[in-house]
Amino acid sequence: xxxxxxxxxxxxxxxxxxxxxxxxxxxxxxxxxxxxxxxxxxxxxxxxxxxxxxxxxxxxxxxxxxxxxxxxxxxxxxxxxxxxxxxxxxxxxxxxxxxxxxxxxxxxxxxxxxxxxxxxxxxxxxxxxxxxxxxxxxxxxxxxxxxxxxxxxxxxxxxxxxxxxxxxxxxxxxxxxx
Amino acid sequence: xxxxxxxxxxxxxxxxxxxxxxxxxxxxxxxxxxxxxxxxxxxxxxxxxxxxxxxxxxxxxxxxxxxxxxxxxxxxxxxxxxxxxxxxxxxxxxxxxxxxxxxxxxxxxxxxxxxxxxxxxxxxxxxxxxxxxxxxxxxxxxxxxxxxxxxxxxxxxxxxxxxxxxxxxxxxxxxxxx
Amino acid sequence: xxxxxxxxxxxxxxxxxxxxxxxxxxxxxxxxxxxxxxxxxxxxxxxxxxxxxxxxxxxxxxxxxxxxxxxxxxxxxxxxxxxxxxxxxxxxxxxxxxxxxxxxxxxxxxxxxxxxxxxxxxxxxxxxxxxxxxxxxxxxxxxxxxxxxxxxxxxxxxxxxxxxxxxxxxxxxxxxxx
Amino acid sequence: xxxxxxxxxxxxxxxxxxxxxxxxxxxxxxxxxxxxxxxxxxxxxxxxxxxxxxxxxxxxxxxxxxxxxxxxxxxxxxxxxxxxxxxxxxxxxxxxxxxxxxxxxxxxxxxxxxxxxxxxxxxxxxxxxxxxxxxxxxxxxxxxxxxxxxxxxxxxxxxxxxxxxxxxxxxxxxxxxx
DNA sequence: TATGAATGAGCGTTCATTCAT
DNA sequence: AATGAATGAACGCTCATTCAT
Numbered sequence: 104x105x106x107x108x109x110x111x112x113x114x115x116x117x118x119x120x121x122x123x124x125x126x127x128x129x130x131x132x133x134x135x136x137x138x139x140x141x142x143x144x145x146x147x148x149x150x151x152x153x154x155x156x157x158x159x160x161x162x163x164x165x166x167x168x169x170x171x172x173x174x175x176x177x178x179x180x181x182x183x184x185x186x187x188x189x190x191x192x193x194x195x196x197x198x199x200x201x202x203x204x205x206x207x208x209x210x211x212x213x214x215x216x217x218x219x220x221x222x223x224x225x226x227x228x229x230x231x232x233x234x235x236x237x238x239x240x241x242x243x244x245x246x247x248x249x250x251x252x253x254x255x256x257x258x259x260x261x262x263x264x265x266x267x268x269x270x271x272x273x274x275x276x277x278x279x280x281x
Numbered sequence: 282x283x284x285x286x287x288x289x290x291x292x293x294x295x296x297x298x299x300x301x302x303x304x305x306x307x308x309x310x311x312x313x314x315x316x317x318x319x320x321x322x323x324x325x326x327x328x329x330x331x332x333x334x335x336x337x338x339x340x341x342x343x344x345x346x347x348x349x350x351x352x353x354x355x356x357x358x359x360x361x362x363x364x365x366x367x368x369x370x371x372x373x374x375x376x377x378x379x380x381x382x383x384x385x386x387x388x389x390x391x392x393x394x395x396x397x398x399x400x401x402x403x404x405x406x407x408x409x410x411x412x413x414x415x416x417x418x419x420x421x422x423x424x425x426x427x428x429x430x431x432x433x434x435x436x437x438x439x440x441x442x443x444x445x446x447x448x449x450x451x452x453x454x455x456x457x458x459x
Numbered sequence: 460x461x462x463x464x465x466x467x468x469x470x471x472x473x474x475x476x477x478x479x480x481x482x483x484x485x486x487x488x489x490x491x492x493x494x495x496x497x498x499x500x501x502x503x504x505x506x507x508x509x510x511x512x513x514x515x516x517x518x519x520x521x522x523x524x525x526x527x528x529x530x531x532x533x534x535x536x537x538x539x540x541x542x543x544x545x546x547x548x549x550x551x552x553x554x555x556x557x558x559x560x561x562x563x564x565x566x567x568x569x570x571x572x573x574x575x576x577x578x579x580x581x582x583x584x585x586x587x588x589x590x591x592x593x594x595x596x597x598x599x600x601x602x603x604x605x606x607x608x609x610x611x612x613x614x615x616x617x618x619x620x621x622x623x624x625x626x627x628x629x630x631x632x633x634x635x636x637x
Numbered sequence: 638x639x640x641x642x643x644x645x646x647x648x649x650x651x652x653x654x655x656x657x658x659x660x661x662x663x664x665x666x667x668x669x670x671x672x673x674x675x676x677x678x679x680x681x682x683x684x685x686x687x688x689x690x691x692x693x694x695x696x697x698x699x700x701x702x703x704x705x706x707x708x709x710x711x712x713x714x715x716x717x718x719x720x721x722x723x724x725x726x727x728x729x730x731x732x733x734x735x736x737x738x739x740x741x742x743x744x745x746x747x748x749x750x751x752x753x754x755x756x757x758x759x760x761x762x763x764x765x766x767x768x769x770x771x772x773x774x775x776x777x778x779x780x781x782x783x784x785x786x787x788x789x790x791x792x793x794x795x796x797x798x799x800x801x802x803x804x805x806x807x808x809x810x811x812x813x814x815x
Numbered sequence: 816t817a818t819g820a821a822t823g824a825g826c827g828t829t830c831a832t833t834c835a836t
Numbered sequence: 837a838a839t840g841a842a843t844g845a846a847c848g849c850t851c852a853t854t855c856a857t
Contacts, residue, residue, distance in 0.1 A: 252434030277455025363856040608790035633811025
């Protein structure tokens with residue numbers, strides 16, 4: 104891929120994330136192109152439809168989530184690792200709408216696109232349970248449901264840090280059983 | 282207001298709820314009018330914009346929420362009352378998109394319209410805390426945040442009853458502190 | 460149908476005919492709307508797609524062709540009737556592109572829309588043959604082929620009256636066998 | 638012109654003919670470039686606009702028509718020569734859209750580009766008339782009009798060989814006066 | 816010189832909103 | 837008061853053409 108094409112692709116993704124975060128799924132391609140400083144045609148060269156652009160962002164986000172989970176799994180206290188990951192994802196979601204959708208589409212929507220974040224999270228959960236930091240009767244479905252719920256709400260209502268801390272504290276209490 | 286005008290208003294609200302639940306915010310006024318059996322102009326006589334119609338539904342929902350909270354507050358075990366209310370709202374949210382938005386706009390969005398559901402919920406919370414069923418350090422903001430989060434996620438991902446039960450169980454555990 | 464709707468429908472059809480004659484199938488809906496003095500939406504209220512608008516014009520043209528053939532069949536010399544009809548259609552085609560397509564789609568394209576002009580023309584042909592004005596070994600397929608060919612060429616190259624007369628004279632000579 | 642440039646020019650013309658025959662005037666430059674195995678820019682180096690490319694093909698076709706007419710004029714029965722040429726052109730037109738346009742633009746459109754096919758055809762006509770095979774009162778304009786008409790219709794409606802034979806028989810009858 | 820990425824006007828179509836009927 | 841026809845800005849997307857590589 105040519106250098107300018109690569110630069111433009113990155114610019115488009117960045118702009119799309121911003122505009123999608125601001126306007127939701129009804130964001131217009133024109134707006135994205137304008138913010139990226141390219142013509143609309145340039146977007147369509149890389150992404151055949153609006154949907155494809157959207158999916159590309161989601162995939163990108165999923166990859167970053169998997170990375171982050173991997174890092175945390177490799178080091179430190181297992182209980183803290185899970186909760187830190189959880190809180191970090193929610194924090195990101197506040198700013199980046201698409202992050203939520205990445206997470207969101209991960210756990211539930213079977214039809215969704217490539218990388219699966221669930222194994223990475225499952226590792227965190229299992230280790231936390233083995234360390235006694237999380238109740239053994241908590242399964243992946245409800246963990247993901249809680250995570251998605253927190254992300255959706257954090258983003259939808261722009262949780263401030265204080266509210267985020269307090270709300271997650273309740274969830275973590277429920278997960279740990281103490 | 283004339284009798285037929287009132288009847289039309291009710292019909293429009295009913296149709297709008299159905300169509301919005303089905304198609305989300307991108308529902309078209311035409312579809313709503315068709316289902317209501319009126320012309321689009323008739324909707325505009327009652328509601329100056331699509332947004333206003335939407336807000337009217339939200340207000341309607343809020344009133345029903347307040348009613349339900351009042352009923353539960355008047356009878357039975359205070360802890361159970363709060364959790365029953367919470368679960369009932371989430372259950373409704375699964376089917377009725379707008380319900381969530383009602384709740385959602387209630388707790389957070391300052392710009393939002395008239396009836397305030399918070400006092401009704403606060404009564405449930407206070408009584409539950411006085412009965413020792415909920416930790417005293419849980420405040421209204423995080424309770425509403427949890428409720429909105431559960432509603433958003435339940436609706437977004439169509440929680441089945443089993444997932445709803447398990448996920449709420451974790452939340453309730455966290456709220457009760459045991 | 461409301462009076463204004465009817466007036467607009469007529470205006471749109473008229474404008475569409477002009478613009479289609481000028482620009483061919485690549486005519487734009489915007490241009491048609493502008494010439495008709497209406498908004499594009501008004502066209503779409505009556506005709507769900509560009510294709511449908513086009514078909515409506517074709518159908519309209521076919522009906523007029525059938526009428527004209529009927530009139531000629533009812534009166535006068537059978538040979539003259541066929542040749543007069545033929546010449547009249549070609550004359551119209553010079554000005555109205557769509558006329559040709561009406562005729563054109565009639566004889567050949569089986570998939571095409573409703574009214575069939577062939578029976579009307581067949582009557583003219585049969586009567587002309589019975590009167591000895593046209594060779595008996597001429598069939599409908601080649602008659603229609605000649606008619607369509609003359610229309611296409613007349614329109615494509617803007618035959619002037621003199622050229623039209625001379626060219627049709629050759630065709631009529633061939634048809635009559637003398 | 639460099640050897641590779643010449644090769645590219647030939648490739649583009651060949652591809653353009655195929656694609657234009659298939660898709661008509663709405664064929665895209667991209668499709669032509671892809672089939673030719675070159676970049677779109679390469680087409681534009683040789684042909685400043687799509688229209689120019691199109692004209693180049695037409696010119697190419699005209700040259701071939703002139704060649705063919707020349708061959709037939711040099712040998713055999715003059716009447717047969719004209720009719721054979723006529724039929725051959727129509728047969729080609731069925732398959733090659735552009736052929737028609739070549740012929741078409743030849744006789745009529747004054748603005749059109751270089752080589753003139755008319756002298757070549759006129760030779761055929763004159764010789765046929767001198768041999769008594771064609772009426773003396775038939776002029777070039779109507780002969781070309783008939784030829785263009787047959788080509789347009791043959792192509793537009795995909796005349797099968799049987800229909801072609803029968804329709805041309807009528808035309809030839811008209812031309813020969815017997 | 817050849818490439819194909821970038822451009823942006825323009826396309827067909829939709830739909831919230833207005834207003835003549 | 838009710839209707840639904842009319843409006844036109846805005847949408848996702850295409851493609852002839854230009855120009856950086």
